[in-house]
Amino acid sequence: MIKKEKTVFITGAGRGVGMAMAKHFASLGYDLILNYRKDQGKSAAGLQQFLTSPEASQVSVRLAKADISEPRDIADMMKKLKQDGVDRIDHLILNAASAPFKPFSEMTRSDWKLLLNCNLVGNNCCVNEISPMMPPGGSICILSSMGSRRVLPNYPLGVIKSALESLVSYLEVELHPQDIRVNGICAGMVNTDMASYLQKMWTDLYQRYENSPRRWLIEPEEVANIAAFLISPQASALRGTTLVADLGVSLTA
Numbered sequence: 001m002i003k004k005e006k007t008v009f010i011t012g013a014g015r016g017v018g019m020a021m022a023k024h025f026a027s028l029g030y031d032l033i034l035n036y037r038k039d040q041g042k043s044a045a046g047l048q049q050f051l052t053s054p055e056a057s058q059v060s061v062r063l064a065k066a067d068i069s070e071p072r073d074i075a076d077m078m079k080k081l082k083q084d085g086v087d088r089i090d091h092l093i094l095n096a097a098s099a100p101f102k103p104f105s106e107m108t109r110s111d112w113k114l115l116l117n118c119n120l121v122g123n124n125c126c127v128n129e130i131s132p133m134m135p136p137g138g139s140i141c142i143l144s145s146m147g148s149r150r151v152l153p154n155y156p157l158g159v160i161k162s163a164l165e166s167l168v169s170y171l172e173v174e175l176h177p178q179d180i181r182v183n184g185i186c187a188g189m190v191n192t193d194m195a196s197y198l199q200k201m202w203t204d205l206y207q208r209y210e211n212s213p214r215r216w217l218i219e220p221e222e223v224a225n226i227a228a229f230l231i232s233p234q235a236s237a238l239r240g241t242t243l244v245a246d247l248g249v250s251l252t253a
């Protein structure tokens with residue numbers, strides 16, 4: 001493995017897609033800054049385990065604690081990183097997400113606060129803190145889901161994912177003078193804790209998928225592969241676009 005001498009910052013990196021990306025980027029020789037929000041629980045344990053893994057030993061890995069729904073937390077995290085000597089971040093992956101799962105008719109003000117603060121305001125805040133540290137050729141990759149373009153039951157996150165895909169275009173235009181490329185990945189069902197949770201809520205949909213001949217569950221490593229391509233120079237012509245990675249599931253009704 002040849003070191004890339006480039007640093008990737010991943011939000012919500014302790015489990016699921018975020019952890020798969022951490023492992024894959026490390027194996028490709030990227031240095032990493034891995035965001036997490038709690039010192040206990042699955043993500044904290046996953047990150048500790050990753051730190052002692054052979055992949056992680058080949059590159060520089062820093063952990064960066066912040067609840068990304070709190071702009072003050074993000075600012076403190078960045079201040080600490082700068083105090084620790086971090087002065088350049090090449091690529092930013094906006095992966096963390098959390099949301100209430102309920103119909104819009106039941107959304108309370110605090111549900112909206114969680115939905116917007118974590119997934120939209122928090123992501124934008126990460127961009128505003130990190131993009132000034134990016135050199136020309138840097139990139140941002142935002143994780144979206146099929147709820148951005150399909151109506152899924154009890155999934156208010158879908159409207160935020162639509163907004164994030166729109167943000168991909170706006171940021172691409174706004175950050176173009178700095179030569180920062182911005183793209184997104186709109187993934188179908190990915191095999192993480194989130195998918196198991198959604199399975200309990202979307203029994204009919206999952207049943208339909210199960211009865212179809214097409215593979216429908218994407219492995220987190222497959223999403224990591226796409227993200228690695230998007231941040232690489234090989235994707236230089238992709239600017240302000242969101243790639244759909246759903247195994248072709250949405251092609252038929």
Ligand SMILES: NC(=O)c1ccc[n+]([C@@H]2O[C@H](COP(=O)([O-])OP(=O)(O)OC[C@H]3O[C@@H](n4cnc5c(N)ncnc54)[C@H](OP(=O)(O)O)[C@@H]3O)[C@@H](O)[C@H]2O)c1
Pocket residue numbers: 011012013014015016017018035036037038041042043066067068069094095096097098118143144145146186187188189190191192193194195
């Ligand atoms: N799974 C799918 O089917 C699917 C499909 C399409 C798109 N996606 C998108 O892909 C991304 C990753 O999904 P996933 O399935 O890996 O999700 P996941 O298993 O639910 O993991 C979410 C990660 O985000 C972190 N996180 C949540 N809120 C945070 C906050 N306020 N501050 C910092 N970290 C926070 C979580 O930390 P904790 O461990 O502390 O909770 C966890 O590490 C998300 O953007 C999701 O919408 C997922």
